[in-house]
Amino acid sequence: MKTVLVIGIGAGNPDHLTLQALKALNRVDVFFLFDKGPAKHGLNDLRRDLCTRLATERPWRLVQADNPERGPDGDSYTGAVAQLNEDKQQVLERLMDQHLADGECAGILVWGDPSLYDSTLRILQAILASGRQVFEYQVIPGISAVQALAASHKVTLNDIGGSVRISPGRQLPTQLAPGESQVVMLDAHQAFERLRGQGLFIWWGAYVGSVDEVLIAGPLDEVADEIIRVREQARMRHGWIMDTYLLRPISRR
Amino acid sequence: MKTVLVIGIGAGNPDHLTLQALKALNRVDVFFLFDKGPAKHGLNDLRRDLCTRLATERPWRLVQADNPERGPDGDSYTGAVAQLNEDKQQVLERLMDQHLADGECAGILVWGDPSLYDSTLRILQAILASGRQVFEYQVIPGISAVQALAASHKVTLNDIGGSVRISPGRQLPTQLAPGESQVVMLDAHQAFERLRGQGLFIWWGAYVGSVDEVLIAGPLDEVADEIIRVREQARMRHGWIMDTYLLRPISRR
Numbered sequence: 253m254k255t256v257l258v259i260g261i262g263a264g265n266p267d268h269l270t271l272q273a274l275k276a277l278n279r280v281d282v283f284f285l286f287d288k289g290p291a292k293h294g295l296n297d298l299r300r301d302l303c304t305r306l307a308t309e310r311p312w313r314l315v316q317a318d319n320p321e322r323g324p325d326g327d328s329y330t331g332a333v334a335q336l337n338e339d340k341q342q343v344l345e346r347l348m349d350q351h352l353a354d355g356e357c358a359g360i361l362v363w364g365d366p367s368l369y370d371s372t373l374r375i376l377q378a379i380l381a382s383g384r385q386v387f388e389y390q391v392i393p394g395i396s397a398v399q400a401l402a403a404s405h406k407v408t409l410n411d412i413g414g415s416v417r418i419s420p421g422r423q424l425p426t427q428l429a430p431g432e433s434q435v436v437m438l439d440a441h442q443a444f445e446r447l448r449g450q451g452l453f454i455w456w457g458a459y460v461g462s463v464d465e466v467l468i469a470g471p472l473d474e475v476a477d478e479i480i481r482v483r484e485q486a487r488m489r490h491g492w493i494m495d496t497y498l499l500r501p502i503s504r505r
Numbered sequence: 506m507k508t509v510l511v512i513g514i515g516a517g518n519p520d521h522l523t524l525q526a527l528k529a530l531n532r533v534d535v536f537f538l539f540d541k542g543p544a545k546h547g548l549n550d551l552r553r554d555l556c557t558r559l560a561t562e563r564p565w566r567l568v569q570a571d572n573p574e575r576g577p578d579g580d581s582y583t584g585a586v587a588q589l590n591e592d593k594q595q596v597l598e599r600l601m602d603q604h605l606a607d608g609e610c611a612g613i614l615v616w617g618d619p620s621l622y623d624s625t626l627r628i629l630q631a632i633l634a635s636g637r638q639v640f641e642y643q644v645i646p647g648i649s650a651v652q653a654l655a656a657s658h659k660v661t662l663n664d665i666g667g668s669v670r671i672s673p674g675r676q677l678p679t680q681l682a683p684g685e686s687q688v689v690m691l692d693a694h695q696a697f698e699r700l701r702g703q704g705l706f707i708w709w710g711a712y713v714g715s716v717d718e719v720l721i722a723g724p725l726d727e728v729a730d731e732i733i734r735v736r737e738q739a740r741m742r743h744g745w746i747m748d749t750y751l752l753r754p755i756s757r758r
Contacts, residue, residue: 408623
């Protein structure tokens with residue numbers, strides 16, 4: 253039997269790693285890394301450093317594969333992601349076929365938490381369903397960017413008795429539901445702009461938890477322009493940006 | 506200056522502790538524990554074990570205080586919680602006044618993540634606002650029961666491009682919004698019952714991450730009665746229950 257460990261490694265701070273993740277790293281025979289292009293080489297360097305520094309109890313090897321890119325959304329974002337996941341599935345199947353022997357253990361390092369806006373679990377389940385690979389797998393939770401954002405801003409995600417909605421930018425409603433706090437991840441288009449003028453407070457952060465962390469908090473109407481400016485500068489400097497934010501009425505701050 | 510570290514310790518598995526939390530434990534001079542009555546002594550025993558086992562780099566002491574209980578909800582759950590938090594604030598102020606010297610560091614261990622359905626941050630901010638104690642504080646994120654649930658069930662919280670709503674039981678809507686996954690924490694009344702007959706799938710767990718973990722997954726209409734039965738048995742056996750669940754249409758399972 254082959255084993256795959258899906259290991260949440262937190263949101264950019266190597267100290268976000270849990271003891272459970274540390275133990276998992278030290279069970280791995282082969283780490284699978286996916287190359288997402290030159291702009292994100294830094295992220296894979298961090299993964300490699302993590303393995304070198306923390307997986308010290310036994311020998312391991314590292315296999316890197318090109319990560320398929322998402323095609324144009326066309327009529328359907330979901331469709332584009334589903335196609336991307338099929339492409340990723342082929343890559344991972346090939347890795348498991350060629351680089352993971354029976355009785356061995358593979359490790360896939362996931363930024364944040366594998367349960368939130370990550371496709372690794374869906375892809376593994378599709379491989380299992382295809383019957384083309386037989387393996388068992390385990391999921392090790394990690395600190396998500398949402399939690400790192402809240403911790404850095406020292407703010408709770410919910411207010412008393414309230415709900416929290418976590419959405420990708422394109423699902424951000426034009427108004428928050430009463431009693432609800434709204435978290436946005438994966439927002440390529442600064443969707444918060446459409447909520448100006450509603451008395452909201454925003455806690456915004458990019459690269460949260462990492463040494464490059466940038467934080468801005470304030471009434472949305474007052475800080476939106478600053479966030480847009482800082483966000484663009486950071487995106488230019490790093491070649492990519494990962495930002496997250498929390499919105500709630502100022503009255504329930 | 507006094508320092509308070511609010512340390513997320515994860516959802517019941519001692520290995521959920523992050524390296525950041527481990528370092529924080531080893532900065533603490535005094536741990537503040539809150540006694541929530543005999544039924545929950547086991548939880549404080551776990552906290553105490555954690556300190557003894559992991560805070561080994563320097564001497565520390567432990568101060569325990571009775572935790573105020575929430576009064577009847579009366580007209581307002583939020584009001585009852587706000588009153589409870591005022592009571593807790595008094596207790597914590599007294600601890601900081603009598604048991605934390607200038608230059609010292611206090612540690613408060615929070616189950617799960619301090620940003621999700623926990624009042625410690627709100628209470629510290631109220632103390633700071635009162636001006637009766639001067640201190641700095643830091644938040645160390647932890648693995649929440651939501652993440653432990655998802656990891657144990659090997660399921661993602663969102664589906665592709667979708668949103669996730671995290672609510673206390675009393676905020677569970679009678680219907681899920683399209684494209685939304687629903688997580689429920691703090692549900693004393695099995696609110697999922699009111700969503701029977703809607704083609705939903707449920708991933709349910711109690712004491713997730715701990716050695717007492719119980720998991721049930723299936724179509725809600727088929728497993729609801731089993732969950733109610735297992736939940737009641739577990740509550741009787743442990744004297745308390747902490748359960749969490751995820752709901753999503755079977756079609757988007």
